[in-house]
Amino acid sequence: MPETVIETRRLTIAEALREAIAEEMRRDENVFLLGEDVGVEGGFGGAFGVYLGLVEEFGHERIIDTPISEKAIAGAAVGAAVLGMRPVADMQYSDFLFECMDELVNQAAKLRYMSGGKLSVPMVMRAPVGATLRGAQHGQCPESYFVHVPGLKVVAPSDAYHAKGILKSAIRDDNPVLVFEHKLLYGSKGREAAGGYDLTAEVPTDDYTVPIGKAIIKRPGTDATVVATHVSLYRALAAADQLASEDIECEVIDPLTLNPLDEQTIFGSVQKTGRLAIVHEDTLTGGWGAEVAARVADDCLAYLEAPIKRIATRDVPAPAAPVLEQAIVPQVETIVATVKEMLG
Amino acid sequence: MTAPEQTPGDPADAAMVDRLYRGMLLIRRFEERVYRLFLEGEIPGTLHQYHGQEAVATGVCDVLRLDDWITSTHRPHGHALAKGVSARAAMAELDGKRTGCCAGKGGSMHLGDPAVGMLPAIAIVGGGNTVVTGLGLAMKLRKSDQVAACFFGEGATNEGAFHEGLNFAAVEQLPIVLICENNLYGASTPFHRVSLVPDVAERAKAYGVPSQIVDGMDVLAVRAATADAVASARAGAGPTLIECKTYRFTGHSRSDARDYRTDEEEAEWAARDPLLVLGARLDQAASELFEASVKAELDDAVEFARSSPWPEPAEALEGVYA
Ligand SMILES: Cc1ncc(C[n+]2csc(CCOP(=O)(O)OP(=O)(O)O)c2C)c(N)n1
Numbered sequence: 001m002p003e004t005v006i007e008t009r010r011l012t013i014a015e016a017l018r019e020a021i022a023e024e025m026r027r028d029e030n031v032f033l034l035g036e037d038v039g040v041e042g043g044f045g046g047a048f049g050v051y052l053g054l055v056e057e058f059g060h061e062r063i064i065d066t067p068i069s070e071k072a073i074a075g076a077a078v079g080a081a082v083l084g085m086r087p088v089a090d091m092q093y094s095d096f097l098f099e100c101m102d103e104l105v106n107q108a109a110k111l112r113y114m115s116g117g118k119l120s121v122p123m124v125m126r127a128p129v130g131a132t133l134r135g136a137q138h139g140q141c142p143e144s145y146f147v148h149v150p151g152l153k154v155v156a157p158s159d160a161y162h163a164k165g166i167l168k169s170a171i172r173d174d175n176p177v178l179v180f181e182h183k184l185l186y187g188s189k190g191r192e193a194a195g196g197y198d199l200t201a202e203v204p205t206d207d208y209t210v211p212i213g214k215a216i217i218k219r220p221g222t223d224a225t226v227v228a229t230h231v232s233l234y235r236a237l238a239a240a241d242q243l244a245s246e247d248i249e250c251e252v253i254d255p256l257t258l259n260p261l262d263e264q265t266i267f268g269s270v271q272k273t274g275r276l277a278i279v280h281e282d283t284l285t286g287g288w289g290a291e292v293a294a295r296v297a298d299d300c301l302a303y304l305e306a307p308i309k310r311i312a313t314r315d316v317p318a319p320a321a322p323v324l325e326q327a328i329v330p331q332v333e334t335i336v337a338t339v340k341e342m343l344g
Numbered sequence: 345m346t347a348p349e350q351t352p353g354d355p356a357d358a359a360m361v362d363r364l365y366r367g368m369l370l371i372r373r374f375e376e377r378v379y380r381l382f383l384e385g386e387i388p389g390t391l392h393q394y395h396g397q398e399a400v401a402t403g404v405c406d407v408l409r410l411d412d413w414i415t416s417t418h419r420p421h422g423h424a425l426a427k428g429v430s431a432r433a434a435m436a437e438l439d440g441k442r443t444g445c446c447a448g449k450g451g452s453m454h455l456g457d458p459a460v461g462m463l464p465a466i467a468i469v470g471g472g473n474t475v476v477t478g479l480g481l482a483m484k485l486r487k488s489d490q491v492a493a494c495f496f497g498e499g500a501t502n503e504g505a506f507h508e509g510l511n512f513a514a515v516e517q518l519p520i521v522l523i524c525e526n527n528l529y530g531a532s533t534p535f536h537r538v539s540l541v542p543d544v545a546e547r548a549k550a551y552g553v554p555s556q557i558v559d560g561m562d563v564l565a566v567r568a569a570t571a572d573a574v575a576s577a578r579a580g581a582g583p584t585l586i587e588c589k590t591y592r593f594t595g596h597s598r599s600d601a602r603d604y605r606t607d608e609e610e611a612e613w614a615a616r617d618p619l620l621v622l623g624a625r626l627d628q629a630a631s632e633l634f635e636a637s638v639k640a641e642l643d644d645a646v647e648f649a650r651s652s653p654w655p656e657p658a659e660a661l662e663g664v665y666a
Contacts, residue, residue, distance in 0.1 A: 037529065042603030043532030066500030067538035068469050096468065099503070133389035135451040137467040191636050316664050319655075320451025321440030322388050327657035 008202040010081075012259060013157070014050045014186040016164035016203050017126075021051070021088060023207065025058055025170045028086060031171055032062040034073055035090025039063035047092035048128060048186050070096050074103035081123040082111065086171055094127035094180060095140050095303040108150030108170070120174045121153065124167070130281060131180040131318045131325050132232060139318030141181050141282040147259045147291065153177040153212055154258040156229045158185060160201040162256055165210025182230035182281075193194075193231055195332060196236030215262035217269070221249035222278060224339050225269040227292055228279035229255060232311075232330050238278050239335035258288050263295060270296050274305035275342045279330050284312035306342040311335055356564050364563045366405060366634045368619055369400035371422045372636050373429060375594075377646060378438060379420065382553075382598060385440045386650075394422035396593035399618035401426035403489050403566030404493055407574050412463040413479050413492045415472030419592075420455045420465035423495055428460035430601075431645035441652035448655045449663070470503030472496060473522075477509050480518030480583075491577040493570075495522040499530020501544050507551075510585070514551045517582035519650050521573045524549070524587045525560065531596045532604045545652050548585035560588030561616040591616075 011014035025031045026247055037044050038051045039060060045052030055063040066073050070091065075085040091097055097104065108121050124311070131139035146154050152177050157163035161278055163181065170177035191199055209210030218233065228236040233254050240250040251269050255262060270276045289310040296308060315327040375395045381387045395399070408414070416423040424434050429445050438452050445457045446464055456464035463479075466472045476494035479630035483490045498574035500506055501524065513520045524544045528535055541547060554576075558569045566588055568569025573584035590611035593603050597664075601609075623631060 040532040040534075040537070042605075044600070065533055065537060068499045068533075069502045069504070071504050118401055133451070135454050135467070136449075138453065141480050175481070184594070268361035315660060316661055317449075318453065319449040319660050320389060320437075320446075321655055323440065323657060324448060325653045326661040327660045 003221045006151050007205045009205065010200040011203045012163075012187045012200050013160045013163045013181060014048060016160035016201075017050050017181070018052070018054065019203075020164045020167040020171070022054060022057065024086075024168055025062060025255065030084060030194055031086045031088065032064065033088045034064040034066050035070055036066055036073075038090055038279055039065050046090055050186070051090075053125065063151040070099035071103060074100035075107070077123040077125065077162065077197065078103055078107045078111070078121055081176070082119055086122050086124075086163055088171060088187065089330045090123045090127065091125065091127040093138050094129045094142050095137050097125070097127055097142055104146070104176070104178075105149050109149045112152060112175070122174045123176050124170045125176070125180060126179045126181065130184055130185045131313070131329055132183050133320065133322055133325060135320040140278065141180075141313070143258055144286060146178050146284050147288045150257065151176070154180065155212055155256060156180045156246035156258055157256060158182065158230050158233045158254055159199070160252070161203050162210050162216065164203055165208055166212060166256060169209045169212050172209070177212065184231055190231070194234035197237060198236045210256070213257045213260045213262055215256055215265040216254045217251060217265065218254050219252040221251035221273065223249045223273055224275035224277065224342055225251045225253060225266070225273045226277045226279060226335065226339065227253045227255055227266060229258075230281060232281050235330060235332045238332045240338065242332070242336050243253055244317045245308060248339060248343060255292075261292065261295065263299070266296065267300055270300045271303045274303050276304070276340065277309040277311060277335070277338050279311040279335055280330055281313050283315050284310060285315050287312050306344070308320045309338050309342060311338055345452070349485065360406075361622065364402055364567065365619070365622050365626055365631070366638065367402040367406065367426060368563060368622065369634050370431065371398045371401065371425050372619060373642055374425060374434070375421060377642050378435070379461050379594075381646070382399045386474045386648065387452075388440055389451055391559055391598045392419040392596065393592070393594045394419055396617070397525055397527060397560065397590045398615065399563035399566050399621070400523065400560060400590055401562050403563040404495075404521075404523050404570045406567050407570045408461070408491070408493060408494070411461060412490050413463065415458065415463050415476045415479070415492070415493055415494045416465035417472065417497065418465070418467040419497070419498070420453065420470070420499070423465070424455040424457075426463060427462045429455060429457050429462060431641050433457065435645040435649040436652050439649040439652070440654070441649055442655040442659070443648070443652040447659070470496065470500040470505035473500065473503070473509035475506045475603040476520055477512045477516070477518055480513060480520040480620065483514070483519050489578045491519045491574050492520060493523055495523045496527060497530060498524055498526040498528070498540075498544050499533070500534045502538055510548065510553060510583075511551045513583040514553045517580065519577040519580070520583040521570060521577055521585060522553075522585040524585060525590055526587055527590050527592045529592075529596070529605070534598075543587060545585060545587040553583050553585050555585035555587065557587045557589065560590030561613075561618045562621050563618055564622070
């Protein structure tokens with residue numbers, strides 16, 4: 001067999017997402033982008049610069065600057081998708097998704113089912129999450145609201161390779177897919193928050209996709225399973241590094257997709273380690289971690305050697321003061337302490 | 345800063361000019377200070393600043409009583425100072441200190457204080473436009489003569505909330521004054537790209553709400569229009585919309601290089617600086633006095649904020665429920 005060399009280069013998540021959209025727009029003329037401040041000349045290229053340069057290539061017809069009208073953004077995406085377009089809709093902050101809950105929950109999620117399977121809604125909604133000292137209405141992680149809705153798929157990539165690949169899968173998927181990214185992980189600025197980890201990743205130059213519904217084992221281990229996303233994932237990896245120096249080996253899993261959940265990978269890991277902690281920046285009560293915990297309890301109870309632990313943001317709105325924000329969001333030390341507690 | 349009782353259409357007497365000038369100057373210098381402190385790392389998070397729009401908050405709030413209410417936006421510093429949040433309490437809030445007007449929990453985008461009739465600012469664009477109807481409804485049901493004023497940008501008028509709130513206020517004839525600060529851009533997007541109707545005042549007509557356009561760089565014009573609207577609301581004659589044509593002198597938020605605007609446009613508006621417009625009525629000595637007293641007030645506020653304690657981490661868990 002001839003050896004195939006995969007050419008790669010290091011990209012940030014923002015760059016990787018931009019490439020994914022550009023490549024899909026080149027590949028399929030049905031793909032288009034709509035959102036606030038996405039293509040204005042001299043503007044921001046979206047709230048976090050992900051779309052910089054796209055309007056120059058694709059023009060205003062396919063990079064649509066909308067009014068500040070989230071209901072119209074989501075509703076237009078639903079309608080266009082029904083007719084076979086593949087809209088990529090943008091929310092500047094995921095906190096604004098509550099403006100278009102009806103379009104997402106009552107329309108996008110249900111049209112296929114309500115039509116007896118005659119329609120599909122191949123749309124993508126991108127939304128940045130995470131507390132970044134901006135207070136209660138710009139710091140939420142609302143993934144769990146959508147995990148709850150049958151008919152929606154929810155993905156949450158945390159590195160450039162998977163972000164690019166799964167966004168492409170989302171665009172090609174025939175269902176509505178919400179893509180949640182963390183604001184601190186777009187570029188290199190969030191490195192400190194992410195436990196010092198390099199936030200760029202090797203990304204192939206050739207076309208590739210990453211499947212929806214498949215988790216990634218970020219670090220193999222035998223003593224405890226830690227499932228985490230976004231900044232919490234990097235903190236879990238940092239915690240695993242620390243624990244390794246005390247001969248505790250964590251298996252760190254990035255679920256990547258929150259619905260449908262990759263039960264096989266998670267169950268397999270828990271059956272091996274006998275212990276599970278879930279870490280997320282969403283608040284605790286009703287968070288997606290509870291769903292993971294419930295499923296593992298259902299299926300793997302006999303393997304568990306300790307109670308399942310959830311490490312989540314405390315059940316309060318995001319406060320603005322740095323000292324308060326720090327106090328409510330999961331930190332490396334809490335993860336370390338919790339894993340030790342599970343190990344008795 | 346709440347004015348002594350004024351009757352609508354009061355001619356601008358010297359005391360009013362002084363009061364309005366100092367009010368605007370306080371906001372301008374506060375914002376300049378805040379910008380520096382942000383660059384120096386003292387203020388965390390981000391900022392949406394009010395330089396250039398001072399005449400709107402100052403003119404409107406000068407007419408309001410302490411027991412009238414306002415709703416505000418992601419750009420609330422000017423509204424807060426004008427409605428009576430002290431420079432100390434605002435500065436401490438921006439610093440994330442316990443002595444801030446929201447105990448460090450709100451931050452820049454949520455300044456406010458019920459004690460002075462200001463709801464914590466709403467950072468969801470258009471968010472105030474529906475909530476203000478409830479303030480107005482409570483005032484109407486209780487037969488009080490209070491009014492509620494709602495500040496919002498022209499960008500917010502493309503949210504469904506603007507239309508729902510406006511129509512509801514109209515049919516219920518609520519004691520509300522809607523203050524649109526049309527600064528031409530919502531973030532980077534010029535209004536003409538997202539509305540075929542150039543004037544927000546026009547939109548009010550569709551709901552049977554009287555409206556007018558005023559020069560938002562002229563604090564006396566803003567004040568006069570607001571005085572009429574407030575008098576009408578107090579008298580039970582329902583809502584009015586005032587569209588103030590204005591301009592923000594800074595970027596949308598702290599990371600904005602403003603490449604979507606031209607230097608010529610910025611220069612044109614800089615020449616209409618509300619402090620210059622009103623300043624023409626002041627003599628040099630008076631404006632120097634105001635500079636000195638504002639500087640003293642802000643020195644004190646910065647010092648107060650700096651020396652105030654951080655909240656205790658455990659305070660993060662308090663105050664979720666009543
Ligand atoms: C519902 C919602 N959508 C989007 C945003 C992001 N955003 C914050 S300010 C802003 C522009 C607002 O423009 P305008 O209402 O004209 O007020 P201005 O910033 O000019 O004061 C946008 C899009 C938000 N905060 N809330």
